[in-house]
Amino acid sequence: MALRMIEIVVPNKQANATVQLLKDQTLLECRRVRLSDEETMVRILLSVEMCEKALEVLSKQHPGKHSHVVVFPVQAILPVEDIKEKAESEKKQAEEKPPERIGREELYESIKDSARCTYVYLLMIALSTIVATIGLMRNNVAIIIGAMVIAPMLGPNMALALATTLGDAGLLLRAFLTSLAGYGLAIGMSVCFGFILFEIPSLQAIRSHTVVGFGDMVIALASGSAAALALASGASAILIGVMVAVSLLPPLVSFGLLLGTGHLHLAFGALSLFLINLVCINLAAVMTFIFQGIHPASWYEKGKAKKSIAIAIVLWVLLLLTWMGFLFWKGPFVF
Numbered sequence: 001m002a003l004r005m006i007e008i009v010v011p012n013k014q015a016n017a018t019v020q021l022l023k024d025q026t027l028l029e030c031r032r033v034r035l036s037d038e039e040t041m042v043r044i045l046l047s048v049e050m051c052e053k054a055l056e057v058l059s060k061q062h063p064g065k066h067s068h069v070v071v072f073p074v075q076a077i078l079p080v081e082d083i084k085e086k087a088e089s090e091k092k093q094a095e096e097k098p099p100e101r102i103g104r105e106e107l108y109e110s111i112k113d114s115a116r117c118t119y120v121y122l123l124m125i126a127l128s129t130i131v132a133t134i135g136l137m138r139n140n141v142a143i144i145i146g147a148m149v150i151a152p153m154l155g156p157n158m159a160l161a162l163a164t165t166l167g168d169a170g171l172l173l174r175a176f177l178t179s180l181a182g183y184g185l186a187i188g189m190s191v192c193f194g195f196i197l198f199e200i201p202s203l204q205a206i207r208s209h210t211v212v213g214f215g216d217m218v219i220a221l222a223s224g225s226a227a228a229l230a231l232a233s234g235a236s237a238i239l240i241g242v243m244v245a246v247s248l249l250p251p252l253v254s255f256g257l258l259l260g261t262g263h264l265h266l267a268f269g270a271l272s273l274f275l276i277n278l279v280c281i282n283l284a285a286v287m288t289f290i291f292q293g294i295h296p297a298s299w300y301e302k303g304k305a306k307k308s309i310a311i312a313i314v315l316w317v318l319l320l321l322t323w324m325g326f327l328f329w330k331g332p333f334v335f
Contacts, residue, residue, distance in 0.1 A: 008042050148242045193257060211269055
């Protein structure tokens with residue numbers, strides 16, 4: 001069972017009020033530790049599912065800048081049997097079944113850094129583009145999968161989806177610009193490689209990424225949903241990141257290679273596959289975050305989030321349907 005430890009330092013005169021406020025929550029343990037004549041630390045042990053509700057209560061009670069709330073993951077606790085029994089008892093007493101996921105704040109902190117456009121991110125994009133180009137040129141699936149392992153495309157896309165869900169304009173802009181920089185770098189490098197390498201459209205590994213299929217869309221939807229579920233549950237999303245990169249990097253590199261060789265018709269097919277996969281991944285991730293009950297804390301932020309979600313979903317669905325209709329009319333869309 002996943003546990004969290006919450007610590008908050010408050011003035012001594014507020015310690016009793018904080019403890020009384022938390023007694024209405026489903027906690028495993030709540031202790032006060034006197035730090036000095038002025039400050040007391042309140043330490044709370046609870047299950048990961050109940051962490052978000054407790055943090056909402058604390059943030060409303062202590063909105064000031066001087067009352068910092070810190071959340072720690074609990075690796076182990078003894079005796080295990082006592083904690084398990086108490087946790088089951090507290091769950092039965094809870095009025096509502098808690099969501100089986102980590103708290104909103106913890107999820108936000110785990111994703112927000114991946115939206116930053118750092119030199120490490122750009123370097124990893126460059127390296128994965130080089131490896132993917134070699135894999136496509138050799139028709140070697142193992143090398144292409146290796147490129148997917150090092151491609152850092154999971155973070156910015158999940159940050160974009162979470163920002164849409166929470167209506168966070170700042171995170172949305174950072175994630176969008178970071179993704180744009182990575183995609184632009186991959187396209188620029190692959191166009192240069194295509195211009196140098198010339199005759200490559202005959203290679204099956206490249207041509208396979210120039211046709212949009214219904215199965216590709218299903219894979220992209222499943223990848224986006226699985227990535228959001230893994231992050232929301234606090235599980236490792238490394239392998240899921242490979243699936244996300246599989247839907248994005250090979251068609252993107254294929255587009256650049258074909259564009260560099262002047263094969264515009266095939267390049268358009270690769271670009272179509274990339275764009276449809278990108279929309280499907282983000283659409284599935286947003287819907288999964290919503291299904292998991294992830295939303296802002298305040299009513300004002302909820303209003304902004306609803307507008308953000310509505311605009312994003314309508315825009316993505318219209319874009320997806322329009323592009324699919326155009327491709328179906330043109331011919332390169334297969335079922």
